[in-house]
Amino acid sequence: MTPMINTLYLPELREMLANNDTQGLKEFCEALHHPYQTAEFMEGLTAKECWDVLRCADMSDRVDIFLYLPWEKQVEMFETGDPKEAGEFIAFLPPDDRVDLLNELPDEISERIMQMTPEEDRHDIQRLSQYDENTVGAIMTTAVAKITENLTPREAVEAAKKQAEEMETIYYLYVVDEEDHLRGLLTFRELICSLGKPDIKVSDIMERNLITIKPTEDREEASMLVAKYDVLALPVVDDEYHLIGIITHDDVMDVVLDEAEEDAQIAAGVSPLEDDYLDSPIHTIVWKRGMWLVILFIGAFLTAFTLNSYDEQLSKCIWLVIFVPMIVSAGGNSGNQSATLVITSLTNGSIHPYDVLKVLRREILIGLSLGCILGLVGIVYSLGYSSVNPGVPWYQVCVILPTTLILVVLCGSVIGAMLPLFFSKIGLDPALMSNPFVAGIIDVMGLVIYLHVAFFFLPGLH
Amino acid sequence: MTPMINTLYLPELREMLANNDTQGLKEFCEALHHPYQTAEFMEGLTAKECWDVLRCADMSDRVDIFLYLPWEKQVEMFETGDPKEAGEFIAFLPPDDRVDLLNELPDEISERIMQMTPEEDRHDIQRLSQYDENTVGAIMTTAVAKITENLTPREAVEAAKKQAEEMETIYYLYVVDEEDHLRGLLTFRELICSLGKPDIKVSDIMERNLITIKPTEDREEASMLVAKYDVLALPVVDDEYHLIGIITHDDVMDVVLDEAEEDAQIAAGVSPLEDDYLDSPIHTIVWKRGMWLVILFIGAFLTAFTLNSYDEQLSKCIWLVIFVPMIVSAGGNSGNQSATLVITSLTNGSIHPYDVLKVLRREILIGLSLGCILGLVGIVYSLGYSSVNPGVPWYQVCVILPTTLILVVLCGSVIGAMLPLFFSKIGLDPALMSNPFVAGIIDVMGLVIYLHVAFFFLPGLH
Numbered sequence: 001m002t003p004m005i006n007t008l009y010l011p012e013l014r015e016m017l018a019n020n021d022t023q024g025l026k027e028f029c030e031a032l033h034h035p036y037q038t039a040e041f042m043e044g045l046t047a048k049e050c051w052d053v054l055r056c057a058d059m060s061d062r063v064d065i066f067l068y069l070p071w072e073k074q075v076e077m078f079e080t081g082d083p084k085e086a087g088e089f090i091a092f093l094p095p096d097d098r099v100d101l102l103n104e105l106p107d108e109i110s111e112r113i114m115q116m117t118p119e120e121d122r123h124d125i126q127r128l129s130q131y132d133e134n135t136v137g138a139i140m141t142t143a144v145a146k147i148t149e150n151l152t153p154r155e156a157v158e159a160a161k162k163q164a165e166e167m168e169t170i171y172y173l174y175v176v177d178e179e180d181h182l183r184g185l186l187t188f189r190e191l192i193c194s195l196g197k198p199d200i201k202v203s204d205i206m207e208r209n210l211i212t213i214k215p216t217e218d219r220e221e222a223s224m225l226v227a228k229y230d231v232l233a234l235p236v237v238d239d240e241y242h243l244i245g246i247i248t249h250d251d252v253m254d255v256v257l258d259e260a261e262e263d264a265q266i267a268a269g270v271s272p273l274e275d276d277y278l279d280s281p282i283h284t285i286v287w288k289r290g291m292w293l294v295i296l297f298i299g300a301f302l303t304a305f306t307l308n309s310y311d312e313q314l315s316k317c318i319w320l321v322i323f324v325p326m327i328v329s330a331g332g333n334s335g336n337q338s339a340t341l342v343i344t345s346l347t348n349g350s351i352h353p354y355d356v357l358k359v360l361r362r363e364i365l366i367g368l369s370l371g372c373i374l375g376l377v378g379i380v381y382s383l384g385y386s387s388v389n390p391g392v393p394w395y396q397v398c399v400i401l402p403t404t405l406i407l408v409v410l411c412g413s414v415i416g417a418m419l420p421l422f423f424s425k426i427g428l429d430p431a432l433m434s435n436p437f438v439a440g441i442i443d444v445m446g447l448v449i450y451l452h453v454a455f456f457f458l459p460g461l462h
Numbered sequence: 463m464t465p466m467i468n469t470l471y472l473p474e475l476r477e478m479l480a481n482n483d484t485q486g487l488k489e490f491c492e493a494l495h496h497p498y499q500t501a502e503f504m505e506g507l508t509a510k511e512c513w514d515v516l517r518c519a520d521m522s523d524r525v526d527i528f529l530y531l532p533w534e535k536q537v538e539m540f541e542t543g544d545p546k547e548a549g550e551f552i553a554f555l556p557p558d559d560r561v562d563l564l565n566e567l568p569d570e571i572s573e574r575i576m577q578m579t580p581e582e583d584r585h586d587i588q589r590l591s592q593y594d595e596n597t598v599g600a601i602m603t604t605a606v607a608k609i610t611e612n613l614t615p616r617e618a619v620e621a622a623k624k625q626a627e628e629m630e631t632i633y634y635l636y637v638v639d640e641e642d643h644l645r646g647l648l649t650f651r652e653l654i655c656s657l658g659k660p661d662i663k664v665s666d667i668m669e670r671n672l673i674t675i676k677p678t679e680d681r682e683e684a685s686m687l688v689a690k691y692d693v694l695a696l697p698v699v700d701d702e703y704h705l706i707g708i709i710t711h712d713d714v715m716d717v718v719l720d721e722a723e724e725d726a727q728i729a730a731g732v733s734p735l736e737d738d739y740l741d742s743p744i745h746t747i748v749w750k751r752g753m754w755l756v757i758l759f760i761g762a763f764l765t766a767f768t769l770n771s772y773d774e775q776l777s778k779c780i781w782l783v784i785f786v787p788m789i790v791s792a793g794g795n796s797g798n799q800s801a802t803l804v805i806t807s808l809t810n811g812s813i814h815p816y817d818v819l820k821v822l823r824r825e826i827l828i829g830l831s832l833g834c835i836l837g838l839v840g841i842v843y844s845l846g847y848s849s850v851n852p853g854v855p856w857y858q859v860c861v862i863l864p865t866t867l868i869l870v871v872l873c874g875s876v877i878g879a880m881l882p883l884f885f886s887k888i889g890l891d892p893a894l895m896s897n898p899f900v901a902g903i904i905d906v907m908g909l910v911i912y913l914h915v916a917f918f919f920l921p922g923l924h
Contacts, residue, residue: 157654188632195619209496264725264729279812282824301788325769328790359739374756
């Protein structure tokens, strides 16, 4: 767990800044284990002070430390910094990060910075910014180590060495022709093993059949491929099989963590937040939650409608009402369980939409078993309840409550499992549509079942 | 998305097996893009047939393909295979995978296999098996590429080359002394850049300040470190700083995916399943769900208890009952939203347990806003309801319903946000304890609020 803003070095840093102690600041930037830690100690500084400290460091340290500063601080530094300095600095940032950064800035600031950016980098930025937020293109980097197939292993090592400073990974060397068509992949491991073998070319040892992805595909698709094939990076190619970028394992890790968070929020009926909870404006959170609360609330009105249609019978038999929330929640809980099991299995690929009959059979068995268990607890309740409420017909309570519980839990389990499968089949994100709706639908269903069971065993009410 | 069991090559495979066509089978094992795909085509084979096919492949292909077979098939192959063949084969499997495999087998079978395993590997297996399931030790691998600090870059490349076949990654070379104490790390990137520089030793270019982890720590801690520092691997050291293994980025990816699934299941009140949904025995699922359903059901009995204490008043005013499930669900939904936002923020580290006041202030504002929004919808409902139910005092409905909604949503939001923080503070997993309990507590609270608001505005009922 990260500590609160770390103020340990803050006084020293401020003193060095005041004394213009360039050497001291440079040493600070180089001294710590990892740029992450240097960045952590700088969290208490203002955006301007951050520029002043970083200016003293070598460019590679400067980039590393900057990338580990909190996202809001990075944005603030670019918003308030000198456009010329920012424009020159941005040329050294990884292609994917700088696009994200520029997208976050107000248009006039990002334009001013872009004017100060070297032409080649500017083109690269423009090319990457065209991809939508959740696509492969938006998370890929264009800094790919490339070699040609006629090199010897020794020449390939030299070529990699030249690119080592700038590229995100040099452990996968992509083999391309003169027009940048992807021809193959040479892992550094393979390359090292072939060093010293005479008369060997890259084309003899490269892997030709590669798993690739298009820049317009969903970033989740890319992360699934990386997880499945355990690769360090995935090449991104266009329709003509030009190599235009790679997705690296650390980008994928961020995607996986992001998506898990989004799925959890969606399952709770919150439209995923773009920023951290504490950094999101109140009105944004109210909008992202309120939208769903209102939709679910309108759905819940169906329960009121249902109860209202039976109000005469209910007023004759008020003890029925006592158990309504309990029964509704038992159905909701079992439905939520099934929905979540099916959604997580769809996500990890262990269930497919066409497994519907297998899932149905299992959920009927599971729902019946769970219903019987709750039914047994229900009988104990009923006996207890009747004993302290002598006016209530105990034998009827003891039949109505367990019967209802069995049916409600059974239907809850089955509906909870089927809805995500159905949504997945018609091409909607099961996570998006299932949990909150499942709860609403099962609430109404639970009520209808309860009332019908009750009226069946209490014929006098009709 | 993976297809159903792929039967495309099944007839050919079976024919080759029948004809004892070793050469054909060997070619099949080598032909496809990636061992994952070869494994996919073998899914339809029995465990014995899998052995027969793999036996024809080179050992390195054999291992790769085997590791991509479904987990159940791997276990079945070891359960039913010849212990001698299994014991010899296991020596070639990665150290972490083979321990998982042996742990899954019945004791007498794993012992018989262990007797056939080369002594060195047997010791390694015994050492790794001592770690608990969710620790770093259980997912680390002992196959680490090691070098000593007095080597020149060229000698280091040679040393790496020798280890390239067996090690999980050679891109991080760990520098150790004669007693295996971890002294530093040399990335292959750094090594390549130093090739050709004269008079340089590994000790001059290695990174000395490393982020390390203990084998007894939580595997989630390791995955957070890898995600945070964007490293390929994390060295695992014991108390004396001996290098005993590494955690690689692909192991971490599996942990992250696993944990996300577990958290989702916990949030829905299901004890995490160890196997896939379709592979888990029905009674296991019933147990893992039933346990929670019963706990939540017993909690929900409080709602019945609450309603029962007001049954006289309710029977005088049956229209109050109509809105019970609607109000309870509004509170539950808003509480669930807050709880999930706080839990995901605790997980990603953007909220800390001591942020309680900040969160409280935000949730009061958010809860009030959301309450007012639902309150407005509630007024529309009330007017609609009263117009079709002329017997009901409309001005009272129009006051009671919105007032209740504001209070219920406010309290739901605040309690939903505070409970996970509280659990986290006292050292319990917030995900484990929060969502299902939040729902139960808020249900009861919603009822109490509703009834008290109602009785306040309907003094005749008391």
